[in-house]
Amino acid sequence: MDNTGYIALSRQAALWRQLETVANNMANANTPAFKAEQMMFSDYLVKTKTHERPFGQKLAFPRDVGMVRDTREGSMTHTGNALDVAIQGDGYFVIDTPAGMRYTRAGHFRLDETGMMVTTEGHAVMQNGDLPVIFAPNEREITIARDGTVSTENGVIGRLRVVTFENEQDLRKAGAGLYDTLAEPIEKERPDVVQGMVEESNVVAVAEMTNMISILRSYQGIQKMLDNEHERQLKVINSLGRPNQNA
Structure with a gap:
């Protein structure tokens, strides 16, 4: 798998964990004194070297570094x-x-x-x-x-x-x-x-629902990109694997 695929998969994994957090917030929208949470992310930089780039290039992978709790008072x-x-x-x-x-x-x-x-x-x-x-x-x-x-x-x-x-x-x-x-x-x-x-809980259900839809769309967009890339690679492999008919 190329670097693009690894980065896309790491982003999907981060989105999945974010989706679990949003789902937990929604599940506790009626739990007394519950405080909404959200994920914190940072870039994990990896330096790579190739023949074309002997000095390497930096690849950024998303990484969840913790959870932030919304401590604001509920109603x-x-x-x-x-x-x-x-x-x-x-x-x-x-x-x-x-x-x-x-x-x-x-x-x-x-x-x-x-x-x-x-x-x-x-x-x-x-x-x-x-x-x-x-x-x-x-x-x-x-x-x-x-x-x-x-x-x-x-x-x-x-x-x-x-x-x-x-x-x-x-x-x-x-x-x-x-x-x-x-x-x-x-x-x-x-x-x-x-x-x-x-x-009461300080979870805003409408806001969490909006976040969930946004996360799902991002996840599906990345999945579509991976599927398209997979199909492209298969076409290239099939094309290279055919015998040269002009030979």
Whole structure:
């Protein structure tokens, strides 16, 4: 295969990975607090030498170098649920899991059988001091203030721990809307949380659909070029392989 074919195939492979990313965004368009992602690409330069070009020429192959997450805030939806909490602006809730501390913006919480505030998967939601938020059996009037202070009819229980990071792109997906990172969290002194609200996905479905169509067309265009080149080479081979009728 010539260099043109290799470059075309590398571009197709990059487009396929990009298509998978777009498809994942669309699949999570209704997932609370989901953040859209997109691929990052760069040129991988290879220097080649031939008899005609003894000093070589540079060939550029597309290479995916990572994923960029769109950290912009999603729209807010009112639920009326006292344990639903959304963060306005930057910040993440701190969640205690068996694998260690994790972080999330998906604030759809509930109470477990012990009265502890947990995520849908049953992981404890942390308050300042890395303590779980626990309600007494008789407490019914749960109030969460804009600064994250949790209280009931019996008084203040604690304050939800909200943290930020110097670079949010360092956060890695840990499943179930959670993120993991080796970076040190920064305490958010004045968080802005809203009770009875959940943050929706920031995926713009129409934009992602447009991206998918554009990627598919590019992929099909490259495939057509490869097919045409293949047919051209076959014609040349067949032509050269025929005996010379004038001989």
